Amino acid sequence: MADTTKSKSLFEKAKQFIPGGVNSPVRAFRAVGGNPIFMQKAKGAFLYDEDGNEYVDLINSWGPMILGHAHPIVEEAVKSALSGSPSFGAPTAREVEMAELICSILPSVERVRMVNSGTEATMSAIRVARGFTGRDKIIKMEGCYHGHGDSFLIAAGSGALTFGTPDSPGVTKGTAQDTLIAPFNNLKAIEHIIDQNKNQIAAIILEPVVGNMGTVLPQPGYLEGLRKICDKHGVVLIFDEVMTGFRLALGGAQQRYNVRPDMTTMGKIIGGGLPVGAYGGKKEIMDHVSPVGPVYQAGTLSGNPLAMAAGLAMLKYLKANPAVYTNIDKQTTTLVDGLNGQIKKAGLNYSINAVGSMFTLFFNDQHVIDFDTAKTSDTQTFAKYFQAMLAQGIYMAPSQYEAMFISNSVDDAIVNRILESSEKAFAQLKV
Ligand code: PMP
Numbered sequence: 001m002a003d004t005t006k007s008k009s010l011f012e013k014a015k016q017f018i019p020g021g022v023n024s025p026v027r028a029f030r031a032v033g034g035n036p037i038f039m040q041k042a043k044g045a046f047l048y049d050e051d052g053n054e055y056v057d058l059i060n061s062w063g064p065m066i067l068g069h070a071h072p073i074v075e076e077a078v079k080s081a082l083s084g085s086p087s088f089g090a091p092t093a094r095e096v097e098m099a100e101l102i103c104s105i106l107p108s109v110e111r112v113r114m115v116n117s118g119t120e121a122t123m124s125a126i127r128v129a130r131g132f133t134g135r136d137k138i139i140k141m142e143g144c145y146h147g148h149g150d151s152f153l154i155a156a157g158s159g160a161l162t163f164g165t166p167d168s169p170g171v172t173k174g175t176a177q178d179t180l181i182a183p184f185n186n187l188k189a190i191e192h193i194i195d196q197n198k199n200q201i202a203a204i205i206l207e208p209v210v211g212n213m214g215t216v217l218p219q220p221g222y223l224e225g226l227r228k229i230c231d232k233h234g235v236v237l238i239f240d241e242v243m244t245g246f247r248l249a250l251g252g253a254q255q256r257y258n259v260r261p262d263m264t265t266m267g268k269i270i271g272g273g274l275p276v277g278a279y280g281g282k283k284e285i286m287d288h289v290s291p292v293g294p295v296y297q298a299g300t301l302s303g304n305p306l307a308m309a310a311g312l313a314m315l316k317y318l319k320a321n322p323a324v325y326t327n328i329d330k331q332t333t334t335l336v337d338g339l340n341g342q343i344k345k346a347g348l349n350y351s352i353n354a355v356g357s358m359f360t361l362f363f364n365d366q367h368v369i370d371f372d373t374a375k376t377s378d379t380q381t382f383a384k385y386f387q388a389m390l391a392q393g394i395y396m397a398p399s400q401y402e403a404m405f406i407s408n409s410v411d412d413a414i415v416n417r418i419l420e421s422s423e424k425a426f427a428q429l430k431v
Contacts, residue, residue, distance in 0.1 A: 346430060363379070
């Protein structure tokens with residue numbers, strides 16, 4: 001077991017000044033127990049904590065570090081932007097280049113607006129969809145996460161598919177009523193909700209491949225079915241590609257599954273690790289955004305030079321090097337095949353969902369297709385596995401309901417190291 005004394009004392013101090021000692025709840029390790037690890041630096045596929053311990057990083061800042069940490073091209077771009085001042089609050093050439101690049105990569109995006117986080121992107125996108133359609137209600141899928149905007153902190157109402165209830169104090173009942181919840185991968189539920197709320201639904205928003213209940217793939221025909229339903233009823237289809245964009249393919253899940261949404265929300269990936277988000281879509285919809293249209297949305301630091309420089313460097317690299325996707329997908333397949341082999345060999349009944357370079361190991365014997373099946377995973381066993389991996393220097397997402405990500409810095413040796421650690425972790429679970 002590594003010495004994590006400095007992390008422990010930092011956490012004690014942090015709790016005196018920051019709610020729960022962290023600036024985003026999952027980092028507190030509540031779901032897995034133990035003390036969160038405070039990171040000091042990272043390079044490539046490795047993280048280094050305040051005590052100097054090394055970890056293989058399977059989170060990659062929750063997605064954006066596709067090239068691995070501190071990639072020289074991103075570092076150089078940020079340094080050069082920094083010397084020209086980190087912010088002007090005025091338009092810059094980099095923003096134009098970024099917008100043009102995103103539109104060239106995603107055919108569904110004709111206009112794009114930069115914001116500062118995924119949360120802002122999704123909040124803004126539904127406001128625009130509401131302004132465009134003149135309708136108030138939205139449909140979101142149970143288990144999908146779209147940031148902490150009020151409209152998204154809604155749980156499924158008891159038994160009913162139609163009305164949501166606030167999932168957090170501070171979210172009003174009024175807001176909850178405008179968010180309708182459906183199970184993922186269930187087209188009938190969507191049809192039912194739309195039938196019960198005729199001409200009232202502005203948008204359907206979903207993660208086309210879910211990362212936030214663990215990795216959950218769309219079943220064949222699901223995304224196509226949503227597209228058809230939205231076309232039929234004049235509903236704006238929003239793909240939240242904050243995690244999947246530029247990861248599951250250069251053009252994200254929409255390219256991989258060949259379904260075009262009306263709007264797309266993007267996040268951290270386009271900042272190469274700096275705080276960024278963006279939302280975009282069809283010109284006719286985006287022309288409703290201020291100052292062209294009446295829907296207000298703004299941001300002092302939006303299009304920030306440092307974030308644009310980092311994001312541009314990374315996206316241009318990804319566009320020029322399709323081999324990145326071949327490699328991250330291949331390494332993920334090798335890892336997942338290896339894990340599946342271990343599960344079988346150990347006579348365990350666990351399942352893995354994987355696509356491209358994202359995957360989740362569920363501690364159940366079910367095929368996870370929605371939130372109900374995800375919830376059958378044994379989270380206590382997950383926590384034990386997590387701690388056994390952490391003790392061997394493998395840093396997984398500290399919750400069952402998350403995806404893990406492979407970066408382009410992962411090579412065969414690192415995959416082997418993860419697999420060797422996992423074999424030992426599985427063996428410990430059986431004891
Ligand atoms: N949408 C999705 C799909 C996400 O995974 C997240 C965060 N992980 C968000 C939105 C919110 O992004 P942020 O944390 O940058 O606000």
